[in-house]
Amino acid sequence: MEPLRRPLSPCSSRPSSPRSPPCETSVSVGIEAVLDQLKIKAMKMGFEFNIMVVGQSGLGKSTMVNTLFKSKVWKSSLPGLATPTPQTLQLHSVTHVIEEKGVKLKLTVTDTPGFGDQINNDKCWDPILGYINEQYERYLQEEILITRQRHIPDTRVHCCVYFVPPTGHCLRPLDIEFLQRLCRTVNVVPVIARADSLTIEEREAFRSRIQEDLRNHCIDVYPQKCFDEDINDRILNSKIRERIPFAVVGADREHLVNGRCVLGRKTKWGIVEVENMAHCEFPLLRDLLIRSHLQDLKDITHNVHYENYRVVRLNESHLLPRGPGWVNLAPASTQQLTTPAPLKVRRRVQEDPKDEF
Amino acid sequence: MAVSEESQHLLFHSHVAFRTASMPSEVCEVEERKRENIRSLSMCGHVGFESLPDQLVNRSIQQGFCFNILCVGETGIGKSTLINTLFNTNFEEHEASHFCPNVRLRAQTYELQESNVRLKLTIVNTVGFGDQINKEESYQPIVDYIDAQFEAYLQEELKIKRSLFNYHDSRIHVCLYFIAPTGHSLKTLDLLTMKNLDSKVNIIPVIAKADTISSELQKFKIKLMSELVCNGVQIYQFPTDDDTIAKINAAMNEQLPFAVVGSMDEVKVGNKMVKARQYPWGIVQVENENHCDFVKLREMLICTNMEDLQEQTHIRHYELYRRCKLEEMGFTDVGPENKPVSVQETYEAKRHELHGERQRKEEEMKQMFVQRVKEKEAILKEAERELQAKFEHLKRVHQEERLKLEERRRALEEEMIHFSKRKSSCDIFLNQSFMASGSNIKKDKDRKNPNFM
DSSP states (O other): OOOOOOOOOOOOSSSOOOOOOOEEOSSOOSTTHHHHHHHHHHHHHOEEEEEEEEOOTTSOHHHHHHHHTTSOSSOOOOOOTTOOOOSSOOOEEEEEEEEETTEEEEEEEEEOTTTTOSSOOTTTTHHHHHHHHHHHHHHHHHHTOSSOOSSOOOOSOOEEEEEEOOOSSOOOHHHHHHHHHHTTTSOEEEEESSGGGSOHHHHHHHHHHHHHHHHHTTOOOSSOGGGOOSHHHHHHHHHHHHHOSEEOOOOOOEEEETTEEEEEEEETTEEEETTOTTTOSHHHHHIIIIIISHHHHHHHIIIIIHHHHHHHHHHHTTTSOOOSOBOOSSSSOBSSOOOOOOOOSHHHHHHHHHHHO | OHHHHHHHHHHHHHHHHHHHTOOOTTSOHHHHHHHHHHTOOOOSSOOOGGGHHHHHHHHHHHHOEEEEEEEEOOTTSSHHHHHHHHHTSOOOOOOOOSOOSSOEEEEEEEEEEETTEEEEEEEEEEETTTTSSSOTTSHHHHHHHHHHHHHHHHHHHHOSSOOGGGOOOOSOOEEEEEEOOOSSOOOHHHHHHHHHHTTTSOEEEEESSGGGOSTTHHHHHHHHHHHHHHTTOOOOOOOOOSHHHHHHHHHHHHHOSEEOOOOOOEEEETTEEEEEEEETTEEEETTOTTTOSHHHHHIIIIIITHHHHHHHIIIIIIHHHHHHHHHHTTOOSBOTTSOBOOHHHHHHHHHHHHHHHHHHHHHHHHHHHHHHHHHHHHHHHHHHHHHHHHHHHHHHHHHHHHHHHHHHHHHHHHHHHHHHHHHHHHHHHHHHHHHHHSOHHHHHHHHHHHHHO
């Protein structure tokens, strides 16, 4: 029986209420059993998580995903003669169901081979934006049906992990362009890839330069400052924001170190332990994405990014002619989206009132 | 060259696809799920997402919970007392009068807190139910109230800029229907009301003031349930699909409707103070399962199924309302040739229709305005013309007068000239006559004078 009495404001809208302070129930009524009910329901339904990895080839995206989920999500693509680099940006999605201690997670990972690999990388973010918006569109179409499904399948991208190559200098123009466009549509978490090529000092300098670049270009990466709900969130998230972008190393082989079996990269001068905080910041990334902020990522996608998309879509639909493409929030317009059939009636109806008189 | 590269590329993809046993996202989901079930991934270590339910729970705690109960029953049947007993709090309610002309619904919201769970509880009471002499319209205000809450939620959901995540959900999650403990059967009013409510809200019937029937309780319960089933009233069944609670829920389903007794007074029984009602012939303990089903009701309503009640309201009742409402407004999922029509298109067609109507009305108003302006102008012109005519008339009159005056002046002048002529001739005549009769001196003078004259 905790005497914690939080001063809560009375309910504003209907139904009207007298201004009564929160009543403490002295004998347990059983309201907190609702938490267990929630848990049971959630475990039964399972969870969904969609993550996208973006970066040039060779930065270790596939290995990183394998390391995150400790399984062979992708067959690690070692460069071979039979695998040509794709000529255009292709998006490749894989879905798996993983289970841990009774919790089922339907994980979808989308890879973007060919990003930034061409000679002319202009508008290489278009297919990615198109894919993200297509998922929003799919959800929107399901949501506005008359007979809706009980549980709308959620294919929206909850998090986009952007791999910055470890140049040690600062963000490149391609990075800045991409981040600027994407941070308004999806939660973006930038990481410094292959961080084992940087020393600790170089890493810190690189990190601060990247942070400065992000500030100068007004790129708002996850966790966004404006969505911090209360003081605890702010404290927690500020700590994370100080360390963004995380310097990560991915590995899916195990080695023996001091008698323990650890994931790591074996080099001639030592073993880089992936889960050792002194070596790299992979644990921070894993904790952020999976252990502490997964639900938050989904919430922000649903409550903010999806709603923004919806507003734009519903507002614009009567202004623009329906054609093969339409404008999304980012300046570039996408061409690969499926749109509903064009509305033919529009122009005529506008003329009608004048004709009547 | 391009062709061969592309085919190589495709090969690579299908190769990869076969080996990782997963499909690109365009393939239909059913197959995907089947494949997933057969080949789900196994992990080599601890990833850590078993904290997911906890993350979900933490978010819900932050947001707070919302629960809305509707109590339907005659005045004085014990609704307020039961709610007080259920939540172990004295919600401020004064006794309702029996003389209301029609049924009103009164909703009050309270904030309860238990350890770290915040609950916004809304109790809606039907005031005056069953008191009127003519009870035909008794159930209508209740149905209207429930529909109004659904409507409000629908409006919020259809808005362009909406904020569903901090919307105070006022939809009724459960309706406790209080049946009078007659011992015979359901009253007609009860049957009628329940039939009208069962498709809109989860109904849990309870036998109120159950301390008045004790031995005939079982027969009464059976009679009630059979009547409900006969008349096709769908009451809420506790869910039996989840293993952990299936057994207890099934057992409880058999015990419906619950026979409850409510009381906030405490009576000493043994060496404890318990909530009870004291009679000369004994003490009815509220929380004693042998005496009444209050504990079962509390268990089922709050501890086990609160979440399910909310879910059913949202998934079944609200969706049904939404579907009916949208179909009423003319939206369909499938067009006339069985081609799927997007709500978007119908919505826009409607929007343009209304837009056109608005433009037409604007035109009408403009026309009316122009008309009125014209009329006013005509009136003013008329007035102007009249004034002009008057002015002309006056001018003419003035002119005429002036002419007359001119004439008279001329006449006058002529008279004056004439008069002066006569006067001068008279003077000459007088002087001549004077000279003739006068002296020589005068003649000389006159000889001189004519020089002057």
